[in-house]
Amino acid sequence: MTLPLEGIRVADFSWVIAGPFATQALALMGAEVIKIESSVHTDINRRLPPGADGVLGTERSGLWHGLNLNKKSVTLNLRKPEAQALAREIVARCDVAIENFSYGQLEKFNLGYDELKKVKPDLVFVTSSGLGRTGPYRGYVTFGPPLTAYTGLASITGQDGGTPERWVGGLWSDHQAALTSFFGLLAALEHRDRTGEGQMVEYSMAEAIAGQLPEALIEYGVTGTVPGPRGNRDPAMCPHGVFRAAGGDTWVAIAVQNDEDWERLKRVMGEPGPFADASLDTVEGRLARRPEIEAAVESWTRRYPPEEVASRLQEAGVSAGAVVTIEDLIEDPVLRDRGFFLTQDHPEVGQRTLAGLGWDMPAMRGLPVRHAPLLGEHSWEIFVEWLGMDPERFGELVASDVIV
Amino acid sequence: MDNRTGLEGALAGTRVVEWSAGRPGAYAGKLLRGLGAGVTLLESPGTRERAFNPGPVAGADEQLEARIRFLHGGKRSVEFDPADAASRDLAFGLLSTADILVMDQHLSTADALGLSPETLGERFPGLLVVSISLGGLGARARAWRHSDLVAHAVGGTARSTPSRVPDVETYPPLKSGGYQADYACGLHAASAALLGLQLRRRTGAGQVIDVSAQAVFASYVRMDIAYRTYGGADALNISGASRQSPNGRFSTIWGLVPCSDGYFAFQASEQYQWEGLMRAMGDPDWAKDPRFADPMDRVAYWDEIEPHFVGWCLGHTKAEIFHAAQAEHVPVFPCYTVEELLQDEQQRARAFFVDLPLQGGHQLVKVPGAVVHLEKTPWQPSFEPPSVGEHTAELRQALGVGS
Numbered sequence: 001m002t003l004p005l006e007g008i009r010v011a012d013f014s015w016v017i018a019g020p021f022a023t024q025a026l027a028l029m030g031a032e033v034i035k036i037e038s039s040v041h042t043d044i045n046r047r048l049p050p051g052a053d054g055v056l057g058t059e060r061s062g063l064w065h066g067l068n069l070n071k072k073s074v075t076l077n078l079r080k081p082e083a084q085a086l087a088r089e090i091v092a093r094c095d096v097a098i099e100n101f102s103y104g105q106l107e108k109f110n111l112g113y114d115e116l117k118k119v120k121p122d123l124v125f126v127t128s129s130g131l132g133r134t135g136p137y138r139g140y141v142t143f144g145p146p147l148t149a150y151t152g153l154a155s156i157t158g159q160d161g162g163t164p165e166r167w168v169g170g171l172w173s174d175h176q177a178a179l180t181s182f183f184g185l186l187a188a189l190e191h192r193d194r195t196g197e198g199q200m201v202e203y204s205m206a207e208a209i210a211g212q213l214p215e216a217l218i219e220y221g222v223t224g225t226v227p228g229p230r231g232n233r234d235p236a237m238c239p240h241g242v243f244r245a246a247g248g249d250t251w252v253a254i255a256v257q258n259d260e261d262w263e264r265l266k267r268v269m270g271e272p273g274p275f276a277d278a279s280l281d282t283v284e285g286r287l288a289r290r291p292e293i294e295a296a297v298e299s300w301t302r303r304y305p306p307e308e309v310a311s312r313l314q315e316a317g318v319s320a321g322a323v324v325t326i327e328d329l330i331e332d333p334v335l336r337d338r339g340f341f342l343t344q345d346h347p348e349v350g351q352r353t354l355a356g357l358g359w360d361m362p363a364m365r366g367l368p369v370r371h372a373p374l375l376g377e378h379s380w381e382i383f384v385e386w387l388g389m390d391p392e393r394f395g396e397l398v399a400s401d402v403i404v
Numbered sequence: 405m406d407n408r409t410g411l412e413g414a415l416a417g418t419r420v421v422e423w424s425a426g427r428p429g430a431y432a433g434k435l436l437r438g439l440g441a442g443v444t445l446l447e448s449p450g451t452r453e454r455a456f457n458p459g460p461v462a463g464a465d466e467q468l469e470a471r472i473r474f475l476h477g478g479k480r481s482v483e484f485d486p487a488d489a490a491s492r493d494l495a496f497g498l499l500s501t502a503d504i505l506v507m508d509q510h511l512s513t514a515d516a517l518g519l520s521p522e523t524l525g526e527r528f529p530g531l532l533v534v535s536i537s538l539g540g541l542g543a544r545a546r547a548w549r550h551s552d553l554v555a556h557a558v559g560g561t562a563r564s565t566p567s568r569v570p571d572v573e574t575y576p577p578l579k580s581g582g583y584q585a586d587y588a589c590g591l592h593a594a595s596a597a598l599l600g601l602q603l604r605r606r607t608g609a610g611q612v613i614d615v616s617a618q619a620v621f622a623s624y625v626r627m628d629i630a631y632r633t634y635g636g637a638d639a640l641n642i643s644g645a646s647r648q649s650p651n652g653r654f655s656t657i658w659g660l661v662p663c664s665d666g667y668f669a670f671q672a673s674e675q676y677q678w679e680g681l682m683r684a685m686g687d688p689d690w691a692k693d694p695r696f697a698d699p700m701d702r703v704a705y706w707d708e709i710e711p712h713f714v715g716w717c718l719g720h721t722k723a724e725i726f727h728a729a730q731a732e733h734v735p736v737f738p739c740y741t742v743e744e745l746l747q748d749e750q751q752r753a754r755a756f757f758v759d760l761p762l763q764g765g766h767q768l769v770k771v772p773g774a775v776v777h778l779e780k781t782p783w784q785p786s787f788e789p790p791s792v793g794e795h796t797a798e799l800r801q802a803l804g805v806g807s
Contacts, residue, residue, distance in 0.1 A: 004603035021626075029599060044673065050627075050634040062630030130735075135753035142671075142735045145658055149669035150737035152745045154660065156581030157565065164667055164739050166660035168580045169561035170624030179591050184776035186598035187439050191414040191781050193605065199780040207756045211772040212587035215458070216742045217757070218470040221769025222463040226741045232553060232579050236459030240553060242562065242576040249572040249647065253557035253579075258454065284460050319538070319551035321558035323577045326628045329560045332618075334545045340619050353633045358589075358620030359596040360540065361613045363603055 001363055003030025008189070009094040011036060011087070012071065013111070015043040017144060017171060018128065018205060019100035020067040021178035022185070025357060026096075027070035028342075028367065034094070034382060035071045036087055038078065039375055039404050046375070052349035058375055059348040065372040066354040069344055073373035074382045075404055078109040082402045087111055089387055092119040095192070096185060098126040100177075103138045113200050122198035124188040126181050132204030144173030144205065151210040158229030165229065173209050180208040238286040239265070242323060243298040245306035251323035252306035254297065254313060259283065264316040269300050339367070346371040379403055413440020414781040418601070419502045421446060421495075422479065423519075426455045426550070427583055428536040428617070429508030430475040431590025435775060436504065436597060437478050440784045444502075444799070445476065446484035446495055449792050452476070466762055473760055474771050478786025483793030486517045490806065494796070497803035499528050503604075504597045508536040508589075512547045525612040532600035533612045534593045540616035550617060555585035559621020563647065564628065572647050588624075589617050660739060661717050667739035668722040670729065675699060680732030684725070685716050746770055760787045 008031040012023045015037070027033040037043055045064040052060045074090070076083040088111065091097050097116055099106050106112050106127075113125045127133065130142030148154045148168045158165040184201035192198050216227045234240040237257055245252045256262050259281060266275050274296055279285040286293055301309050306322035313320035324332065330353070335341065340356045383389045383403065397403045418441040422433035437443045456471040458464050482498065485491040499505060505524060507514070514520050521535040538555060539545025548554075556562040562577035569575035579585075596613045603611055622629075658671040672678040678699065682691040690712045696702050702709060717725060722738035729736035738744070745751060758773035774783035800806070 002603065002606050004599040004606070006606060008602075048673070050631045052634045054635060060634075062634035063627050066626045066630045131750050132754055135750040137730070137750040140730045140750075141733050142737065143658075143673065146669035146671050146735050146737040149660060149667065149739035150745070152740050152742040153581060153584075154667075154669070154739055155741045157578065158581075159575070159578070164660060165566050165578065165580075166669070167565060167567040169556075169564035169567070170621060171627055172561075172580065172584070172624065175624045176588070176591075179588070179595060180776060183435065183591060183595045183598065184778065186595060186602065187414040187776070187781070188778055190598060190601055191778075193602075197780055199778055201779070202777045203775065204754070204756075206751075207754070207772070207775075210745060210751075210756070211775055212584055212591075213582050213742065214474050214771050215467075215471065215582050217746075217771050218467055218474070218760075218769055219458075219461075219463075220742050220746075221760075221771075222466045222470065222762070222767075223461075225462070226743045227581075228741075229581065232576065234459070234553070235461050236457045242553075242557065242578070244573075244576075251557075251562075251577055253554045253562065255551035255553045257551060287460065314548050317549055319549040319554045321538075321548075321554040323557040323562050324560055325563055326560060326625065326632050329622055329625070330629060330632055332622075334539050334542060335619060335622055337542045337544060338540050338614070338616065338619065340622060349634070353629075355623050355626035355629045356619070358592045358623045359599075359613055359615045360619070361596075361600075361603075361611050363607075363611060 001365060003363060006030040008032070008096065010034065011091045011094040011097040013097065013099040013101070013106060015100065016045055017067060017174035018177035019098060019181065020045070021175060022181035023071065023098060024067050024069055025178070025182050028357060033071040034090060034378070035068065035073045035373065036076055036090065037073060037375065038075050040077045042375065052352065062352065062354070065344065065346065065352065068372040069342060069354065070368070070370045071373055072378035072382065073376055074379045075376035077401055077404050078111070080402050082397060084110045086383065086402070088116065088119050090382065091116050091123065094120065094123070096124045096126065096189065098181065098185065100128050102141045103129045103133055117198065120198070122192055122196055124185060124192055124198050124201065126185045126201045128177060128181060128203050128205060130205050132207065133202055142205065144171055144177065147173040147205055147209055151206050152213060152216065153209055156213070156216050156227050156229055158231070160229060160231035160233050162229050173205055176212070177205040177208045233290070236283065238283060238290050239293050239297050241294055243294070243301040245301050245309060245322070246304055250306050252301050252309045253321050253323055255319040257319060261318050262286065264318045265313065268312050268316045268318070271300070342369045344369055344371040347374065376403070411440045411442060411784055412781065413784045414778060415439040415441035418442070418504065420444070420504045420506060421498050421502045423484070423505065423507040423509060424455070425451065425509050427475070427586035428550070428589040428593065429506050430455065431587050432506045432534065432536065432593035432597070433479060434475050434477070435590065435594035436506070438775060438783050438785065440781065441504070443479040444498055444795065445479050445481045445790070447481060447792055448484055452792070466767070470760055470762055470769055470771070472789050473762070473787040476789035478784070478788060479790060480795040481790035481792055482796045482799055486519060494800055494803065494805045496527070497805045498799065499524065499531060501803070502531060504532045504534065504600065506534045506536070506593055506597065508550070510549055511535070511537050511541070521612050525610060529610055530604070531610040532597055532604060533610065534597050534600065534615060535612065536589050536593050536615045536617070538617050540619065541614045545618070552583045552585045553579050555589070555617035555621060556580065558618045559585070560625040560628070561621045564625065567647065569647055585617050585621065588620050589615055592620050661714060663717045663720055663722050663725055665721045668717070668725050668736060669739055670734065670736045672734060677734045678702070680734040681729055681736070684728040684732045684734065688712060688716065758785065
């Protein structure tokens with residue numbers, strides 16, 4: 001089976017989450033991704049939990065493994081000119097280079113775009129940082145989570161009428177940035193394939209998040225009112241919420257998206273009661289009595305397990321779903337059927353299951369999964385076998401902390 | 405430049421058909437249009453109003469117009485009635501010359517019409533069919549009806565939003581603000597379409613690509629999944645997927661902290677970042693207590709640290725804390741409203757937000773602009789949507805399909 005990116009080579013200078021998730025997607029889709037890292041200053045995620053079986057170590061982090069499958073790893077101390085030269089040799093044989101250091105860091109290593117395109121004129125170069133390469137705050141540093149606050153996403157996330165939410169599930173900023181890198185990179189690759197012309201792709205993580213807030217911006221622009229958190233409510237739908245189900249801390253999400261859905265909901269609930277009022281047959285009528293409707297829906301949902309409520313509503317054509325725990329998700333038959341989970345066989349931590357990708361296609365059947373690389377695992381292969389370095393020279397560079 | 409559409413960009417000359425019923429497909433089409441593809445909508449009257457309805461709110465008509473302009477600007481439109489043979493002929497004519505079809509129709513509806521992604525993929529072997537749905541094309545979830553809210557629920561992100569709550573019974577799991585699942589699915593679908601172009605270049609064949617909102621969000625909770633499959637203790641998980649926390653508050657590693665004019669966010673995963681934060685706070689004596697030197701110890705002693713920490717923050721504005729901490733290379737950011745974000749000096753300098761004209765240009769509202777900056781193939785913006793069916797006759801004639 002041919003994968004979409006077979007034959008593409010990527011020099012991966014990225015680290016933490018946003019860059020590595022993008023390059024893992026490339027690697028899973030068939031690209032040869034060479035991660036250029038260093039034991040002098042390792043990717044922080046190699047040291048972060050969860051460590052396999054509760055033990056931390058360079059080769060034990062589940063977070064790191066889940067972002068670096070199918071890649072190769074070489075180690076270079078990029079502070080040294082010899083290492084910088086080797087990095088340029090790698091880039092010269094690649095189609096793509098990608099980085100997400102704080103602004104200007106790669107230039108300090110003499111590996112900025114201007115340097116790299118000298119050795120590879122048709123290079124696709126992807127760069128991102130928290131706030132971008134231009135502007136007065138371009139040097140400001142970040143991790144992903146604080147950017148949900150900066151971009152306004154936190155200000156519209158939270159309980160209805162409450163305070164901004166401090167955490168948006170799923171390391172939101174990093175994954176959004178990763179997909180933005182992936183999108184821009186593939187667009188530039190398409191252009192290169194058509195014309196032979198490489199180019200730089202640039203964006204900021206903040207833009208990757210704020211780019212998905214048009215409705216809040218439009219609401220503010222049209223009305224002058226600053227939107228705040230609405231909980232799970234929606235100004236155009238009712239009922240639209242997360243309701244308690246039978247059992248402790250179990251919930252079901254229900255979205256009645258139009259008046260037809262309302263009729264479906266009533267049929268499933270089977271107890272018209274206060275819902276028999278014809279004034280509720282329009283969304284305006286329902287929104288006017290939202291607390292009452294939500295209370296009545298919850299008095300019904302509390303009688304049943306969330307899966308049962310969701311199943312009955314979905315069968316009737318209403319969007320509904322149990323609010324799953326991570327344990328539920330791992331066992332979820334829908335995700336398992338589509339082969340979402342990926343299992344690596346890692347030399348230090350053994351077989352471990354990790355999250356996959358949001359898309360699937362026949363070309364991905366039997367997707368090969370190779371373990372996240374050990375630090376420098378492929379240095380010999382890349383430098384000696386691929387670049388043709390003399391083995392004696394390789395030993396010298398290891399001894400002199402260039403390949404380290 | 406594409407001679408037919410007059411568009412430049414990385415995808416100039418690429419033909420996309422968008423059969424969307426909601427935001428995910430519309431956003432995927434917008435992204436491909438932004439790269440220069442020619443995008444033709446298959447739509448029926450009323451689809452836009454149903455898909456982008458802002459509800460009975462102030463300025464509803466203007467908000468609806470703005471949403472349509474934002475999502476459908478620069479596309480072409482063909483009126484499509486799947487039950488009408490001539491209309492299907494036109495749609496099939498478009499698909500026979502298209503590179504990509506993006507669809508987010510409810511799959512049961514598409515199946516009943518004989519227009520499932522798989523059927524269309526078989527009929528047009530060179531076509532890249534990108535399907536967006538809640539649970540994907542598999543039998544178990546095929547009939548699931550999508551919504552932004554439910555995607556958060558079944559994909560696992562609602563459970564950790566909010567994290568670390570003091571009483572799980574009174575804090576329901578949350579969706580994130582706006583329509584993040586819809587937009588994330590659109591971004592995935594557009595990216596998957598680009599992957600499809602690469603695959604077709606290698607194989608010469610089309611492909612049916614299945615974007616599942618559940619899988620998209622499950623891929624975002626990869627850290628939480630790893631916490632389970634690696635057997636580590638959840639106490640260190642900054643996502644806090646277990647929800648329950650005795651005090652429901654931030655830790656020494658990250659948080660959203662009150663200050664004199666709102667909140668700011670910080671993350672100090674590394675020791676040097678905590679030390680930088682303390683320097684930004686003026687090297688307070690309390691921070692020199694040896695019991696607070698180690699990150700894990702700071703978690704344990706947080707009850708003692710918190711009054712000092714928050715007390716200082718409440719005496720300073722978020723702007724003061726933002727710039728002081730960043731001067732020490734600590735990831736600290738103000739918690740902005742969308743109004744404040746638009747006024748931020750960095751955003752103004754980057755000009756990421758652009759003017760969308762309303763009511764014939766008498767009103768302008770700021771919306772997100774170029775998703776990425778492509779040095780040689782700039783973003784192709786447009787906020788001029790077609791009227792429904794505006795290009796039906798033109799395309800019938802061009803394709804030689806009778807009415």
